[in-house]
Amino acid sequence: MTQDEQLNTEIDDSTAVKEALQCEIGMKLQQAREAKNFSPDYIIKELKFSKTFLEALESGQWHKMPGEVYALGFLKQYAKLLDLDVSQETERIKNKNFELTTPLTYPDAAISPNRKWAAIAVVVFIVLIVAVNFFGSDEKHSIQTSDNEQIVEQTQTATNNNALDLEASATNDGYAQNLQAESIQESAPVVVEPIKKTYSFYAATNDVWLQVYEMVSDTESKLLREVLLKKGQSFSIIDTPAKLILTAGNPRSLEILEGNQVLFAAGSLGEEGKVLKRFPINP
Numbered sequence: 001m002t003q004d005e006q007l008n009t010e011i012d013d014s015t016a017v018k019e020a021l022q023c024e025i026g027m028k029l030q031q032a033r034e035a036k037n038f039s040p041d042y043i044i045k046e047l048k049f050s051k052t053f054l055e056a057l058e059s060g061q062w063h064k065m066p067g068e069v070y071a072l073g074f075l076k077q078y079a080k081l082l083d084l085d086v087s088q089e090t091e092r093i094k095n096k097n098f099e100l101t102t103p104l105t106y107p108d109a110a111i112s113p114n115r116k117w118a119a120i121a122v123v124v125f126i127v128l129i130v131a132v133n134f135f136g137s138d139e140k141h142s143i144q145t146s147d148n149e150q151i152v153e154q155t156q157t158a159t160n161n162n163a164l165d166l167e168a169s170a171t172n173d174g175y176a177q178n179l180q181a182e183s184i185q186e187s188a189p190v191v192v193e194p195i196k197k198t199y200s201f202y203a204a205t206n207d208v209w210l211q212v213y214e215m216v217s218d219t220e221s222k223l224l225r226e227v228l229l230k231k232g233q234s235f236s237i238i239d240t241p242a243k244l245i246l247t248a249g250n251p252r253s254l255e256i257l258e259g260n261q262v263l264f265a266a267g268s269l270g271e272e273g274k275v276l277k278r279f280p281i282n283p
Helices: 003-035 040-047 051-059 068-082 087-094 115-154 160-187
Strands: 197-203 208-215 221-229 234-240 244-249 254-258 261-264 276-280
Touching (some): 003 068, 003 087, 003 221, 003 244, 040 051, 051 068, 068 087, 197 221
Antiparallel strands (some): 197 234, 197 254, 208 221, 254 261
16 A cells, blocks of 8 residues: 555544544434423524534534534534533544544454254254153153052052042042142243344445444433444444444445344445434344
């Protein structure tokens, strides 16, 4: 790679991460506004700037404003109205300190087990349990019968009525035990384990910046990963039962897989030139 090409690559990377930082600021602004139940019209009226500037700040598309100096001025006014501290983000932009908030790593996508063989293994396991219980029950019944015969031989001096009474008593006891066992099985609670799945994110046709969140509740979310994927790179979130949402820049270049199945193909997410915000991956 020539010196000019290396310089151009560094500039492209810096620009992409700068745009990601602007999107991060925009998301904080929108969340703070919605938490205070402020409508966009209220903000426009209070701060006396256009709807275009408000949308540009909340979407991270600062290129729609007259310049970075103006954008920082509008940001300062907006943050003050919302009682929101964006001083760290502002300093990063002023000092050109464009860095992601989490380490940038690219682990290989996890290989999911073949579901067909997993299903066969479960069926074989169930068959083995049924067979063991069946033969064990036969053996137990045989031992009990032998013991009863010995008791009858040792008590031949007893009357036939007493023998019949003993046999009836043993039968009733066995029947009561069976009813008790069935009652215990029916009352046992059934615990359903949440299904864990693996999701892989692949930059198929171009670079993609994205943030993946886990829904903690219906209104709260937790950032799991923030990453800038170069074209051809990927990362995975392995064995998670959580509901996930996605914010992505250049989303049409992104491909998402659930296990080995394509969940969203490249070109199917978002709109060209727009940031895809808080998109549910597995609603």
